[in-house]
Amino acid sequence: MSYISLYRKWRPQNFDEIIGQKHIIQTLKNAIKANRISHAYLFCGPRGTGKTSCARILAKALNCADGSTASPCGNCGNCKKIRDGHAVDVIEIDAASNRGIDEIRDLREKVRYTPIEGKYKVYIIDEVHMLTQEAFNALLKTLEEPPAYVIFILATTEPQKVPITIASRCQRLDFARIKFAEVKEQLKKIAENEGLDIEEKALDEVARLGEGSMRDSISLLDQLISFAGNKVAFNDIMTLLGSADEEMLFSLSSSILEKDDAKTLNLLREGIDAGRSASQIAKDLINHFRNILFAKVGAADSLELTIEHQKKVEELAAKFTLNEIKTVLRGLSQAEMDMKWHPHARLVLEVSLLELIDNQKMAEQQETRLRPALPAGRQPSLRVVEIDNRIAKIKKHWPEILESIKQKSPFAFISMHEGEPLEINDKGKLVIGYKKGYAFHKDRLEEKKNKEAVEQAIKEAVGESFLVEGVVGDERITPRMSVEAVKEIFEGELI
Numbered sequence: 001m002s003y004i005s006l007y008r009k010w011r012p013q014n015f016d017e018i019i020g021q022k023h024i025i026q027t028l029k030n031a032i033k034a035n036r037i038s039h040a041y042l043f044c045g046p047r048g049t050g051k052t053s054c055a056r057i058l059a060k061a062l063n064c065a066d067g068s069t070a071s072p073c074g075n076c077g078n079c080k081k082i083r084d085g086h087a088v089d090v091i092e093i094d095a096a097s098n099r100g101i102d103e104i105r106d107l108r109e110k111v112r113y114t115p116i117e118g119k120y121k122v123y124i125i126d127e128v129h130m131l132t133q134e135a136f137n138a139l140l141k142t143l144e145e146p147p148a149y150v151i152f153i154l155a156t157t158e159p160q161k162v163p164i165t166i167a168s169r170c171q172r173l174d175f176a177r178i179k180f181a182e183v184k185e186q187l188k189k190i191a192e193n194e195g196l197d198i199e200e201k202a203l204d205e206v207a208r209l210g211e212g213s214m215r216d217s218i219s220l221l222d223q224l225i226s227f228a229g230n231k232v233a234f235n236d237i238m239t240l241l242g243s244a245d246e247e248m249l250f251s252l253s254s255s256i257l258e259k260d261d262a263k264t265l266n267l268l269r270e271g272i273d274a275g276r277s278a279s280q281i282a283k284d285l286i287n288h289f290r291n292i293l294f295a296k297v298g299a300a301d302s303l304e305l306t307i308e309h310q311k312k313v314e315e316l317a318a319k320f321t322l323n324e325i326k327t328v329l330r331g332l333s334q335a336e337m338d339m340k341w342h343p344h345a346r347l348v349l350e351v352s353l354l355e356l357i358d359n360q361k362m363a364e365q366q367e368t369r370l371r372p373a374l375p376a377g378r379q380p381s382l383r384v385v386e387i388d389n390r391i392a393k394i395k396k397h398w399p400e401i402l403e404s405i406k407q408k409s410p411f412a413f414i415s416m417h418e419g420e421p422l423e424i425n426d427k428g429k430l431v432i433g434y435k436k437g438y439a440f441h442k443d444r445l446e447e448k449k450n451k452e453a454v455e456q457a458i459k460e461a462v463g464e465s466f467l468v469e470g471v472v473g474d475e476r477i478t479p480r481m482s483v484e485a486v487k488e489i490f491e492g493e494l495i
């Protein structure tokens with residue numbers, strides 16, 4: 001017997017088997033019972049949430065030999081043919097495959113003929129937003145005056161791309177991502193019926209990774225069975241997907257928090273040695289810090305993590321400041337983007353992690369350095385505190401400022417990236433320090449256009465205006481990995 005994928009095997013065959021989407025099922029059932037079926041439906045929603053399954057069930061419900069019914073029998077000739085995709089009156093068009101020109105032309109021809117086997121002719125057009133303008137125009141003509149026996153079910157993941165002329169003639173139903181608990185329950189049912197021995201933690205992970213798409217979760221389960229056989233452990237997922245496991249992510253995020261360069265690089269190396277790709281680790285870390293961010297602002301409940309995992313995330317979140325989390329996320333996102341085109345993805349990630357740690361150290365050192373030692377009992381003067389805060393604020397927002405400058409002027413960005421904010425001087429100017437031999441960058445920074453871009457970016461980030469000036473060879477400059485050094489490591493050019 002040929003192999004049937006789990007997804008096909010477990011595809012819902014009647015309305016009650018559809019997972020989630022309660023309001024949609026209710027609407028459709030009521031419409032059938034009341035004989036108030038719309039001539040055109042627009043099913044919107046993310047992939048794998050049941051749009052096509054629901055469309056086929058609706059076709060069955062309309063054409064079942066029992067007469068139009070909210071509970072199609074599943075056994076009559078019409079139901080079986082629709083299930084197997086052989087029904088002549090149910091025409092499925094995949095607009096994504098060739099953008100539907102021929103099919104829609106054909107549709108306009110054949111829509112005039114009455115159904116042969118059932119009461120209705122049902123057109124299911126998948127990914128309808130992909131149709132060409134020409135095909136849309138042809139479809140519109142038919143939608144304007146549909147014969148009484150024709151039902152259109154248009155499905156799309158991107159409703160905003162469906163022309164309003166089409167959408168306005170349809171009854172729109174929005175399919176939501178399926179809830180974690182519902183996906184998990186269905187997976188559990190499948191596992192039991194298929195005689196699988198699957199670890200609870202693995203089941204959680206398969207449900208989570210589907211991100212609300214039943215199809216993705218079931219396909220992953222299928223892959224896992226091919227890979228691991230009938231006994232599936234959590235680690236099988238890790239090996240299969242090459243993802244970083246929870247423990248490693250918690251260790252890595254803690255080492256970043258502790259600003260421990262060596263530990264961070266070692267953990268990364270261990271992860272890569274264990275067979276994970278650098279880009280997967282970056283992705284997992286981003287996801288992990290996103291969880292931390294949610295926990296920090298008190299929204300961890302919406303993440304649908306296991307109770308144990310959520311608790312750990314919340315504990316970690318308490319040790320970071322919100323700004324630190326945001327800075328790490330920005331740095332990691334940038335690294336992920338850079339890694340996409342770079343031949344040495346691993347190195348990009350390593351350098352980015354070190355830079356993240358450096359930036360945090362820098363901000364910390366600056367705060368300590370600028371706080372002058374005071375005789376016991378004396379309060380610092382208001383002016384010192386004020387300047388102290390100011391520079392600290394700029395340091396904290398430094399990655400954000402750089403990012404904003406990059407958008408405004410790439411040249412100003414390169415110069416600023418090489419510099420370091422040192423102090424607010426007597427004249428209230430922000431002093432940017434450059435290493436010896438980097439006068440070129442200082443000069444470029446001081447060109448009017450670049451200076452303006454920089455000052456604007458600072459104002460946007462910290463809400464205050466500062467004039468900037470550059471100095472070269474200041475002894476306070478922290479040695480760090482520069483773009484030049486990175487270029488040398490990569491044997492590449494800066495683009």
Ligand SMILES: [Zn+2]
Pocket residue numbers: 063064065066072073074075076077078079080
């Ligand atoms: Zn039937």
